[in-house]
Amino acid sequence: MQKMEQKIDLNKELILKINQNSTNEQNNLIDFSEKQIVELLDNCYKILQSVEVNSIAYQLINTQIDNILNNAQIEVIAKLNQDYDSKISIVIDSKYQGDLAQGTIISIIEQGYIYKTKELIKKAKIIVSTTNQI
DSSP, rough: HHHHHHHHHHHHHHHHHHHHHHHHHHHHHHHHHHHHHHHHHHHHHHHTSSSSSSSSHHHHHHHHHHHHHHHEEEEEEOTTTTTTTTTTTEEEEEETTSSTTTHHHHHEEOEEEEEEEEEEOEEEEEOOOOOEEO
């Protein structure tokens, strides 16, 4: 009877290890996919900066980006003319903009991403306005 209980305990341990390894592999796969999505989106946004806003190419790429984000339940963080938030953005530079309040986003260098659950994926890199003339 004791040998049988030992075998059952060993089998339980083995099953737990298999499940743990499987979960770790799934987490690694999710992280890898997330990195790929972020890199792809960053590259798409860079391409969009060199394409005319009213062009078909711009609209096609923009629509595909929106679809990818919606399917992955991801939101972009930075929006032009929005106030800077240090929790979700990194200020790369500031420029004088007399007509805007200090700390207003005037340019997005790299977009940031957040899950719809509000879990941060990547901070945005931005340029903000300053009221100080140099």
